[in-house]
Every structure is written in structure tokens, then in C-alpha cells.
Amino acid sequence: MKQSSPNSEKLELLLDFLQYLKTRHPLSLLLFLGLVSNLIFAPAIYAATGTDIPQKTAYALGLLGLVTVALSIYLFFVIFQPEKF
Amino acid sequence: MSNRIAKLQKRQQKKRVNQNQLYQNSLKQAFVKLNPKIMIKNPVMFLVWVGTIITALLTLDPALFGTVPGENQRFFNGLVTLILFLTVLFANFAEAVAEGRGKAQADSLRATKSDTIAKRVLDNGRIEEISSTQLRKGDQVKVVAGELIPADGEVLSGVASVDESAITGESAPVLKEPGSDMASSVTGGTKVISDELIIRVTSDPGKGFIDRMIALVEGASRTKTPNEIALTVLLAVLTQVFLIVVVTLPFYANYIQSPVGVVTLISLLVALIPTTIGGLLSAIGIAGMDRVAQFNVVATSGRAVEACGDINTLILDKTGTITLGNRLAEEFIPVNSHSTQDIAKAALAASVFDTTPEGKSIVKLASNLGANVDFEQTQAEGIDFSARTRMSGTDLPNGVQYRKGAVEAIKGFVRSRGGQVPLDLDEAYGKVSRLGGTPLAVALNNDIYGVIYLKDIIKPGIRERFEQLRRMGVKSVMLTGDNRITASVIATEAGVDDFIAEATPEDKIAVIQQEQQQGKLVAMTGDGTNDAPALAQANVGVAMNSGTQAAKEAANMVDLDSDPTKLIDLVTIGKQLLITRGALTTFSLANDIAKYFAIIPAMFASVGIGKLNIMALTSSQSAILSALIYNALIIPALIPLALRGVEFRPLSANQLLVRNILLYGLGGIIAPFIGIKIIDLIITGIGWA
Numbered sequence: 001m002k003q004s005s006p007n008s009e010k011l012e013l014l015l016d017f018l019q020y021l022k023t024r025h026p027l028s029l030l031l032f033l034g035l036v037s038n039l040i041f042a043p044a045i046y047a048a049t050g051t052d053i054p055q056k057t058a059y060a061l062g063l064l065g066l067v068t069v070a071l072s073i074y075l076f077f078v079i080f081q082p083e084k085f
Numbered sequence: 086m087s088n089r090i091a092k093l094q095k096r097q098q099k100k101r102v103n104q105n106q107l108y109q110n111s112l113k114q115a116f117v118k119l120n121p122k123i124m125i126k127n128p129v130m131f132l133v134w135v136g137t138i139i140t141a142l143l144t145l146d147p148a149l150f151g152t153v154p155g156e157n158q159r160f161f162n163g164l165v166t167l168i169l170f171l172t173v174l175f176a177n178f179a180e181a182v183a184e185g186r187g188k189a190q191a192d193s194l195r196a197t198k199s200d201t202i203a204k205r206v207l208d209n210g211r212i213e214e215i216s217s218t219q220l221r222k223g224d225q226v227k228v229v230a231g232e233l234i235p236a237d238g239e240v241l242s243g244v245a246s247v248d249e250s251a252i253t254g255e256s257a258p259v260l261k262e263p264g265s266d267m268a269s270s271v272t273g274g275t276k277v278i279s280d281e282l283i284i285r286v287t288s289d290p291g292k293g294f295i296d297r298m299i300a301l302v303e304g305a306s307r308t309k310t311p312n313e314i315a316l317t318v319l320l321a322v323l324t325q326v327f328l329i330v331v332v333t334l335p336f337y338a339n340y341i342q343s344p345v346g347v348v349t350l351i352s353l354l355v356a357l358i359p360t361t362i363g364g365l366l367s368a369i370g371i372a373g374m375d376r377v378a379q380f381n382v383v384a385t386s387g388r389a390v391e392a393c394g395d396i397n398t399l400i401l402d403k404t405g406t407i408t409l410g411n412r413l414a415e416e417f418i419p420v421n422s423h424s425t426q427d428i429a430k431a432a433l434a435a436s437v438f439d440t441t442p443e444g445k446s447i448v449k450l451a452s453n454l455g456a457n458v459d460f461e462q463t464q465a466e467g468i469d470f471s472a473r474t475r476m477s478g479t480d481l482p483n484g485v486q487y488r489k490g491a492v493e494a495i496k497g498f499v500r501s502r503g504g505q506v507p508l509d510l511d512e513a514y515g516k517v518s519r520l521g522g523t524p525l526a527v528a529l530n531n532d533i534y535g536v537i538y539l540k541d542i543i544k545p546g547i548r549e550r551f552e553q554l555r556r557m558g559v560k561s562v563m564l565t566g567d568n569r570i571t572a573s574v575i576a577t578e579a580g581v582d583d584f585i586a587e588a589t590p591e592d593k594i595a596v597i598q599q600e601q602q603q604g605k606l607v608a609m610t611g612d613g614t615n616d617a618p619a620l621a622q623a624n625v626g627v628a629m630n631s632g633t634q635a636a637k638e639a640a641n642m643v644d645l646d647s648d649p650t651k652l653i654d655l656v657t658i659g660k661q662l663l664i665t666r667g668a669l670t671t672f673s674l675a676n677d678i679a680k681y682f683a684i685i686p687a688m689f690a691s692v693g694i695g696k697l698n699i700m701a702l703t704s705s706q707s708a709i710l711s712a713l714i715y716n717a718l719i720i721p722a723l724i725p726l727a728l729r730g731v732e733f734r735p736l737s738a739n740q741l742l743v744r745n746i747l748l749y750g751l752g753g754i755i756a757p758f759i760g761i762k763i764i765d766l767i768i769t770g771i772g773w774a
Contacts, residue, residue: 057151
């Protein structure tokens with residue numbers, strides 16, 4: 001009988017949780033993924049601006065950029081599927 | 086007198102209370118609509134809503150996205166947040182007021198739809214008392230005087246007066262009887278006030294006429310119309326373009342070393358996107374449906390109301406629409422050396438089973454001339470009028486046949502029985518036709534006795550209505566079963582563009598298809614079962630409430646007052662809806678010019694484009710606040726116009742375009758310049774910026 005490692009169990013738990021979020025709370029999942037992706041964008045903004053801005057501002061700008069992109073994608077949805085709105 | 090004044094005051098007070106309640110509920114609904122799941126349905130306002138949240142965060146921490154030059158940042162950000170929040174709230178309020186008016190109408194309808202005890206007739210003839218909700222399509226029920234009719238249905242037997250005021254508002258009772266196209270259908274919730282009826286139920290519970298009406302006026306089954314969808318796409322494209330423009334601005338601003346704050350960028354975005362029409366769009370649509378409902382017409386969809394505005398051809402029945410419904414027998418004209426007494430007697434015999442107003446008027450005229458029936462009516466058989474035979478009459482057991490009907494039909498009848506057509510028949514026929522009346526020939530077996538002159542009276546004011554329609558580019562076609570001469574006299578008198586004489590029900594479909602093949606939109610009214618295919622084929626089919634269930638099912642509108650002339654009003658309402666939407670879109674987009682000249686010079690004041698500040702606004706902060714306050718206030722200011730609709734004038738499309746461009750286009754450019762300047766002076770005066 002194959003024994004699963006503690007790490008793969010944790011991964012499975014995480015995937016189950018994400019699946020639960022996707023079906024029951026899709027908006028929460030989107031917000032969660034947005035915050036997670038900001039962990040990549042914010043350091044990039046911080047690095048690009050040197051030390052001109054504090055780290056907190058870099059994270060805020062990262063989120064603002066994500067919100068803007070999300071709004072733009074949403075508007076494309078409205079343009080191509082207007083009957084849903 | 087004082088009693089009347091007291092009543093009037095009471096009514097006005099009640100109206101005020103209802104109005105106050107409507108506004109209170111709408112305000113509550115405006116907050117409920119802040120739910121993101123609802124806000125996301127309105128793309129323009131959703132962007133303002135997201136902008137409000139961001140500016141609210143910047144009020145708490147003005148340096149959240151980096152430090153921005155300027156004084157009193159927190160106070161300025163707080164003001165911008167408040168204005169943006171009010172913009173969203175005003176838009177929600179406009180929609181809630183429009184919905185609230187529909188709901189009020191639905192509530193008054195719901196009051197008529199209470200569960201009643203129905204007397205179901207069982208197969209063995211016994212009567213069982215059950216709740217009206219247990220009734221199913223096909224059940225038979227007995228309703229006696231004083232009881233509410235439990236469901237929609239067709240009268241199987243009995244004759245009774247029914248009070249339909251609950252749905253039509255008309256207090257005069259309506260006579261209901263079986264067999265007749267006009268009077269055999271009854272509506273659930275209406276009240277029998279005399280005698281009794283046996284009714285076959287034609288709808289399951291919850292699917293009746295009143296249920297459908299409630300769902301429609303409440304907006305439960307409201308879907309976006311093609312026009313609204315097209316406008317939603319246009320607004321989303323404009324919003325997308327302005328979003329991209331605003332997002333790219335900080336890069337240019339940083340390059341010219343004039344950094345711009347996020348609040349200023351959000352303000353510019355909100356000022357540029359078409360918030361006015363975005364906030365009022367759904368209110369205009371709902372109000373359009375509401376206006377149709379106020380005319381006592383139930384539309385199955387907003388699409389039908391909108392289609393009314395695009396109609397190119399109106400197909401109208403002569404009788405009831407162009408002329409007053411009841412043609413009355415005016416004179417008997419004998420032919421073939423018969424006397425007036427002879428034709429009166431034959432006409433009476435041919436009409437004893439005819440229950441139409443025309444038939445009854447013939448009986449009355451003949452009786453006045455001293456004619457009487459000399460056969461046993463119970464032994465005789467009535468021959469009903471049909472669109473195919475175009476005659477009716479009476480058959481006696483001894484083989485004698487009395488007939489009256491269209492002259493050509495009676496000629497054929499007489500010839501088929503070996504008779505001759507008298508030479509003076511055409512003269513009598515021509516005389517009646519030239520008077521614009523309907524000639525009906527009367528025959529006994531193979532002998533023609535003469536012509537009955539049925540007098541047609543053209544409705545007052547109808548000529549002016551057709552003139553208005555012509556100016557709007559709408560062609561009117563009159564359909565009539567009359568001969569060509571009568572039809573042409575009536576058509577000329579009424580001022581219709583075209584007419585089709587001796588028309589059969591099939592002709593209606595043929596005309597509709599012919600017009601549609603030329604790319605035109607066609608509207609028509611109808612009430613009989615034989616009108617149902619044409620009602621379904623037309624782009625706008627208006628069924629009369631007094632008509633059959635089949636006609637009502639096939640049509641996309643039902644007129645509760647059963648007034649065919651209302652089709653002309655519906656075209657006006659449809660056009661008004663489209664014009665209102667177009668006018669407010671033009672106004673909203675034209676407003677951008679002034680807002681642009683307010684905000685852009687304020688943003689780049691430090692790099693020397695102060696000359697663009699043509700309104701001489703005090704400071705950059707006051708310029709932004711003024712533009713946003715104007716943007717917010719214009720929404721509630723235009724709510725009455727959105728709900729009432731732009732004043733409609735019967736002009737051609739080109740004249741309307743020029744008028745609206747001048748009024749709403751040029752007005753939309755000038756008004757905000759004045760409005761923003763006044764607000765700027767006030768803001769400066771009270772020291773906000």
C-alpha cells in the first residue's frame with residue numbers, strides 16, 4: 001500500500017480548499033489569487049522605482065494595477081457579452 | 086360642493102403619501118443596490134463604485150499610492166469620495182424610482198388576485214367547491230352573480246354582465262356570452278354582477294393573464310432590448326477607451342515632471358465616462374414600459390415597446406379603428422320592383438339569428454317599418470357569417486333560404502340557384518358605396534330584394550392622427566371587407582395612405598409579409614382567432630382584451646380597453662422611448678467637453694496650459710470638485726425627464742435629428758460650462774478649495 005507523504009497531503013488539502021472556494025465563493029478566490037499575484041508584482045514595482053517609494057506603497061500600487069486590469073477585462077466581457085449585463 | 090372639495094383634497098393627500106412612500110422606498114433600494122452583485126450589471130456605474138472605494142481608502146491614507154503635492158489632501162479626497170458615492174446613489178435611486186412605479190401598479194393588480202372558492206363542475210354534473218389555485222386548464226367552473234371569476238377562461242354557456250374594472254379601469258359592465266369572438270373570453274379576478282356563467286378554464290394557476298401582467302410591470306421578466314444592448318456596448322467601449330487614456334496619463338505626467346494623484350485620475354475618469362446615460366439607461370427603459378402600462382396596455386416585453394418606435398407600416402382594420410365600431414342600418418333600398426316593406430321583411434328574416442350590432446340594428450329598422458317574422462324561430466336554423474362566405478342568414482325547414490351579405494357574395498348565391506341579378510342592384514350598390522356606407526344585399530332563395538345601407542361613421546380626429554403618422558414616416562394601410570368604392574371613399578375621408586378592399590384574414594398576413602420583405606416593421610391590431618397568425622407575424626401585434634384567448638396569446642401586446650386606435654398612441658410611446666434614450670446619450674456625451682476643459686487644465690496647470698482654463702476656475706481642486714458635483718447632480722436633475730420621456734413632436738426623422746442635436750447636443754455642450762462655473766464660485770465662496 002502506497003503511503004502519501006505529509007507534503008502531498010498538505011497540497012491535497014490546499015487543492016481541496018481552492019476547489020471549495022471556486023464553487024462556493026468564486027469572488028473570494030479571485031481576491032485571494034489577486035493578493036497572491038501581488039506578491040510577484042509589488043517587489044517588481046519596488047525594484048523598478050528604486051528606493052523612491054516605501055514598500056507599502058509598492059504593494060498598494062501593485063493592487064491598483066491589478067484592479068485596473070481586472071476592470072479592463074470586465075469591460076471587454078461587457079462589450080462581447082452585453083446581454084449578460 | 087364642500088364634500089367634493091374634501092374628496093379632492095383627500096385624493097391629493099393620498100397621492101402625496103404614495104409619492105412620499107415611493108421616494109422613501111426608492112432611497113432604501115438605492116442603498117440595497119450598492120451590493121456589488123447588482124452594481125456589476127451596470128458597467129459605467131460599477132467603475133464609479135470601484136473609484137469610490139479607492140478614493141475612500143485615499144481619504145484614510147492620502148499617501149497610500151505615494152505622496153502627492155497639494156494641501157488638505159484628506160479633506161479633498163473625502164469630498165471626492167462623497168461626491169462619487171452620491172453619483173452612484175443617484176443612479177441607483179433613478180432606477181429604484183422607475184421600478185417602484187411599476188411595483189405600485191403590480192400591487193394594485195395583485196389586490197384583485199386573491200384566492201377564491203371556485204365551483205368546479207364535475208363530469209357527472211355535480212358541483213364541487215375548491216380553491217381557485219387547485220383549478221387546472223380544461224376544468225369547468227360555474228360562477229354566479231356576485232362572485233369573482235376564479236381563472237382565465239372561455240364562456241361555455243350562460244349570459245352575464247361582468248365587471249372588468251379591476252383590470253381595465255372601465256366601470257361599465259361587459260356582456261359575456263358563449264360563441265362570440267368578442268365576448269366569450271373572461272379574465273380571472275373580474276366579477277360577475279348579474280346572472281351566471283359556465284366557464285372552461287384556459288390557464289393553469291400562476292400563468293393567468295393577471296399573473297403575467299404582474300410579472301411584467303414588476304420587471305421580473307424584463308430582459309434587455311436590442312437597442313439597450315447596443316447602447317450598453319457603446320457605453321462599455323467608451324468607458325474602456327477612457328480607462329486606457331487615464332491609465333496612460335501618469336506616464337506622460339511624470340515625463341513632463343507634473344505628477345498627477347490617483348484621486349485626480351479617478352475624478353477625470355468619472356467625469357469622462359458617460360455616467361449620466363449610464364445612470365439613467367435602465368430607468369428610461371422601465372419608465373417606457375410603465376408609460377405603456379399607464380395607457381392600459383400590457384406589453385409582453387420591452388422589445389415590443391421599442392419595436393413600436395421603429396414601425397414603418399400600420400395595418401388597421403376599418404371597423405372600430407378608423408370608423409366607429411357599430412355600423413347601423415340606415416335605409417333599405419329595394420330593387421327588382423320589390424317594395425321597401427318586402428326588403429324589410431326579408432332583411433328581418435335573414436337577421437333574426439344575427440347577434441352582431443349590425444344585425445340587431447337591421448332588426449330594429451325593419452321592426453320600425455312594421456315588418457315581422459312569420460315563421461317559427463325554433464324550427465329555423467341560423468347561418469353564421471364567415472369571412473369565406475361573407476354572408477349570413479336563416480334556413481327554414483321548408484327549404485326557404487334568407488341571406489344577407491356582401492353584394493358579390495349574394496350575387497353568387499342567387500346565380501348558383503338559377504336566379505338573375507336585377508339590373509338596378511348595381512345602381513343601389515353604387516349609391517350606398519359613394520356615400521361611404523356598406524351595402525348589404527338581401528336575397529330570398531334566388532331573388533334579390535334590395536340593398537341595406539349600413540352607415541359608417543369615421544372617428545373624429547382620426548384624419549389628423551394619420552397626418553401626424555405620415556409626417557413621422559409611418560404608412561397606414563386600411564383593411565376592410567367592404568367593396569372598393571366604399572373602401573376608397575372611407576380611405577379618402579380618413580386620410581389613410583393605402584387600403585385593401587374585400588380583404589380576407591389571409592390578406593392581412595400577405596400584406597404583412599410583403600411589407601416585411603421590403604425591410605419594413607409592421608404593426609397591426611386584431612381580436613378574433615382568425616387574426617392570431619397575422620398578430621404573430623407582425624413585428625408589433627396588439628390584441629384587444631375583449632378578443633379571443635388565441636389572439637391574446639399570439640400578440641405581443643394586449644390592450645385592456647380594447648381600443649384599436651391606441652396602436653397610434655403606442656407608436657408615439659415607442660418613438661418617445663427611443664428619442665429619450667438618444668437625447669440623453671447625446672447630452673451625456675456632449676457634457677464631456679466642458680468637464681474636459683475643467684479638469685485637464687487643472688491637472689497640468691504647472692506646465693503652462695493655464696490658457697485652456699477658459700472657465701477661469703479658481704484652483705485645480707475646485708475645478709475637479711465642480712466638474713464632479715455637476716456630474717453627480719445632473720443625474721437626479723434628469724430623472725423626471727427620463728421617467729416622463731422627452732416631449733414628442735410628430736416630425737420626420739431628419740427634422741427630429743436636427744432638433745435633438747440642437748437641443749441636447751448644443752445644450753449638452755453649453756449647460757455644463759455654466760453649471761461648473763456656478764458650482765466653482767460656490768465652492769470658492771464657502772472655502773472648500
